[in-house]
Amino acid sequence: MTFRKLALAALLALAPAALSAQQMDAVPDRAAGEGEGPFPRMLIAGATVVEGSGAPPAGPIDILVENNRIAALYPGGAPASVRNSASKVVEAGGMYALPGFVDTHGHNGDPSKANQPSYGYKLWLAHGVTTVRGVSFYFGPNQPDLTDTARSAANTIAAPRLIPYAVFGDKWSRGAPDSPAKAREWVRWAKAQGYWGIKFFNSATPDVLEAALDEAETQQMGTVAHLAQTGVAEMNAAEAVDLGLDGVTHFYGHFESLLKDGALPYYPEDYNYFDEQSRFGWVARLAPQAVEPGSEEWDAYVDALVESGVTLSPTFNIYSASRDVMAAKNRDWHARYSLPSLMDFYAPSATNHGSYYKDWSTEDEVAWRNFYDKWFQLTKDFHRKGGRVTAGSDPGYIYQTWGFAYIGELEMLREAGLAPLEVIRAATLDGAREIYEPRGVEPPMGRIAVGQLADLVIVPENPLANLKVLYGTGHTRLNYETGAIEQVGGVRWTVKDGIVYDAPQLLESVAAMVEAQKAAR
Structure with missing residues (x-):
C-alpha cells in the first residue's frame, strides 16, 4: 500500500x-403533532426582526408566511384583514425573530x-x-x-x-x-x-x-x-x-x-x-x-x-x-x-x-x-x-x-x-x-425578506445582547426583584419550510431518548 x-x-x-x-x-x-404546517397563511406577530444581512434589529414587525415563503413584512403590525385571514398566528410579541x-x-x-x-x-x-x-x-x-x-x-x-x-x-x-x-x-x-x-x-x-x-x-x-x-x-x-x-x-x-x-x-x-x-x-x-x-x-x-x-x-x-x-x-x-x-x-x-x-x-x-x-x-x-x-x-x-x-x-x-x-x-x-x-445562485434562505423560504428562529430573549440565551438549557440569571435564580431563554419556535417546531417539545423528546438509554443500562 x-x-x-x-x-x-x-x-x-x-x-x-x-x-x-x-x-x-x-x-x-x-x-403527528411533531411540527405544525405549512399553512396557507401564517402570521408571526410582533417580533423584533434581526434579518440576517447585518442590518440592525427592527420591530415590532409582523411576518406573513404563505405556505413555505415569506410573503410580506408589516412594520408596526399587519392590517386586521391580513391577521384575520391567517390560519395560524404565532404570537411573538417581545421576542426576536432571526x-x-x-x-x-x-x-x-x-x-x-x-x-x-x-x-x-x-x-x-x-x-x-x-x-x-x-x-x-x-x-x-x-x-x-x-x-x-x-x-x-x-x-x-x-x-x-x-x-x-x-x-x-x-x-x-x-x-x-x-x-x-x-x-x-x-x-x-x-x-x-x-x-x-x-x-x-x-x-x-x-x-x-x-x-x-x-x-x-x-x-x-x-x-x-x-x-x-x-x-x-x-x-x-x-x-x-x-x-x-x-x-x-x-x-x-x-x-x-x-x-x-x-x-x-x-x-x-x-x-x-x-x-x-x-x-x-x-x-x-x-x-x-x-x-x-x-x-x-x-x-x-x-x-x-x-x-x-x-x-x-x-x-x-x-x-x-x-x-x-x-x-x-x-x-x-x-x-x-x-x-x-x-x-x-x-x-x-x-x-x-x-x-x-x-x-x-x-x-x-x-x-x-x-x-x-x-x-x-x-x-x-x-x-x-x-x-x-x-x-x-x-x-x-x-x-x-x-x-x-x-x-x-x-x-x-x-x-x-x-x-x-x-x-x-x-x-x-x-x-x-x-x-x-x-x-451559481443566490440562496433561497438566510435572510428574513420577502420571497425567502420560511426558515426562522424565534427566541424570547435578545441573542445580540447574550448569545447564551440560544442554548437549549437557557441562561442562568438572578432576578434582583425576587431574589430567585431563573433559567431564561432557549429557542421557542424553529420554523423550517413553513413548519413550526416547538423547540422545548423537541428537547423533551431528546431527553426521553437519553432516559430510555439510561433505563436500558
Whole structure:
C-alpha cells in the first residue's frame, strides 16, 4: 500500500467518524403533532426582526408566511384583514425573530455514539438550525445521506434541510481516485448521485486534487478541505486555495502556510500521528512556529485568502475542550441531553476519534489557549478585510453535543472578534451563500425578506445582547426583584419550510431518548 493510500485509510478511520459496516437506525417518519404546517397563511406577530444581512434589529414587525415563503413584512403590525385571514398566528410579541441558522459542518453517522440519527436532527432543530451541510453525514457506501436529504426536503422527517457532501473517494466501489482522470470520474459520479459537494482530507496528490477541484467547479459542486497533517507538507492552505478550493475548515493548513523557519513544521522525535494525544497535543505547539500577527508575511497571507474568495469555517468549538477539559465534560446539558453512549465515546480512549485526553495537562491547556489567540486573530483579520466566515459545529466529538455545539461556535466567533450582528450573519446569510454560491445562485434562505423560504428562529430573549440565551438549557440569571435564580431563554419556535417546531417539545423528546438509554443500562 502506498503512503498516500495508507494516509487516506488512516484519515477515514480517525477523522470524523469511522467507516463502519454498522448501519444507523432509520429515521422515523415525523410523528403527528411533531411540527405544525405549512399553512396557507401564517402570521408571526410582533417580533423584533434581526434579518440576517447585518442590518440592525427592527420591530415590532409582523411576518406573513404563505405556505413555505415569506410573503410580506408589516412594520408596526399587519392590517386586521391580513391577521384575520391567517390560519395560524404565532404570537411573538417581545421576542426576536432571526433567519434559520446554517451549520456548515455536520456529521450524524456513528452507531457507537447515537444509533438514531433523529437524536442529532432534533437537537439541531431545537437550537434553531434549519440547514446543515453534511461533510459527510455518514461515511462509507450504502448509507442514507441521500435518502435522509430527500425525506427532509419532503418534510416527512423532523430534520433540518440537509445538504449532502461526500468525502473524496468515499461512497463508490471503483477504487481510490488516484489519477487526474479517475478524480474527474469520481466527481462526475458523485454529482450524478445527488451530492452537492466534496470534502477533502489531503488524501490526494496535488495533480489529483487539482483535477478534482477543476471538475467540481465545472459540475457546480462546492469544495471544502480539512488539510490534515499527513498531507499538508505537499498541500497547505495557501496552495490548496491557489488550486481553487472553495473553503477551509478547522485550522489545518493555515499555520503551515506561515512558518517562520523551514518548509515543514517541527515534530518531536517521538511524535505519532496515530496517537491522538500526541497528534492534538502538538497541534497547539504549531502556533509558535508561525510568523506573528501584523507581520508582512501574515498580512500578505490574509490578503491572499481574501482575494481568492475562499470561505473559512473555523469550527472553533470542536477543539475548545483542549483549553479546559474539566469544564467541557461538565457542561449544563450533558446530564439531560447527552446520551450515555455519547458520553462513553467522549471519554479518554485509545481508539475513538477525538477522545484524546488520556493524560491532558495544564501545559497542554495553556498551549491550546495560546494557540486559540493566534487562530482567533487570523480569523478576525481575514473577516475584517472582507473575507467570509461561516458557522460550523462538527458535532459528536470532544464533548460537543449536537445543537449545543453550534451555539458554542457562535459564542466563539464572538470571542474571535466578530460583532454580534456579524456572528448572526455568519450563521445565516453567509452560511447560506457558502452552500449555494458554487451552484451559481443566490440562496433561497438566510435572510428574513420577502420571497425567502420560511426558515426562522424565534427566541424570547435578545441573542445580540447574550448569545447564551440560544442554548437549549437557557441562561442562568438572578432576578434582583425576587431574589430567585431563573433559567431564561432557549429557542421557542424553529420554523423550517413553513413548519413550526416547538423547540422545548423537541428537547423533551431528546431527553426521553437519553432516559430510555439510561433505563436500558
